[in-house]
Amino acid sequence: MAVKDRDRFSTATRIKLLGEQTAARVYRSQTKRQARRSRLTGRAALLALVLCTLIVALAYPMRQYVSQRAEIAELEREKQQAGERVEQLRDLKARWQDDAYAEQQIRLRLHYVLPGETGYIVVDPDAARQSRADLGAADRPWYSNVWDGVDKSDASDH
Numbered sequence: 001m002a003v004k005d006r007d008r009f010s011t012a013t014r015i016k017l018l019g020e021q022t023a024a025r026v027y028r029s030q031t032k033r034q035a036r037r038s039r040l041t042g043r044a045a046l047l048a049l050v051l052c053t054l055i056v057a058l059a060y061p062m063r064q065y066v067s068q069r070a071e072i073a074e075l076e077r078e079k080q081q082a083g084e085r086v087e088q089l090r091d092l093k094a095r096w097q098d099d100a101y102a103e104q105q106i107r108l109r110l111h112y113v114l115p116g117e118t119g120y121i122v123v124d125p126d127a128a129r130q131s132r133a134d135l136g137a138a139d140r141p142w143y144s145n146v147w148d149g150v151d152k153s154d155a156s157d158h
Helices: 002-008 011-037 042-097 099-110 125-139 142-157
Strands: none
Touching: 042 099
């Protein structure tokens, strides 16, 4: 038993034990490194790079495609509105070809009357007073109108 205790404390035994412990630590660290490294391989990195490049390369054309589709839809909507406007104008032209419609519009817009009829125009009294007040301002010099406007705005503040 004394030989075993002596071997336990001998330098060779201690160095051998230290070597085994160091080898075990190195082996554990290498397996950890390999485990970490195995998550992202060179192929995976290349694939990620290719995908990013494709996304960047296709982003601008896709944006252009979407904007052009929106522009096409807007132009189609404008074309439809223009077609509806053309139909309205054709209907109006066809109405003006009718003599009865033309006569009705002439009477309504130009206040024409046929021989033997009496035409009447009703004037709003408030509108007549308003026009006389506007004529009074037109007879004065411009600077008087400006000064009156300043006085009115100053009076409205208080």
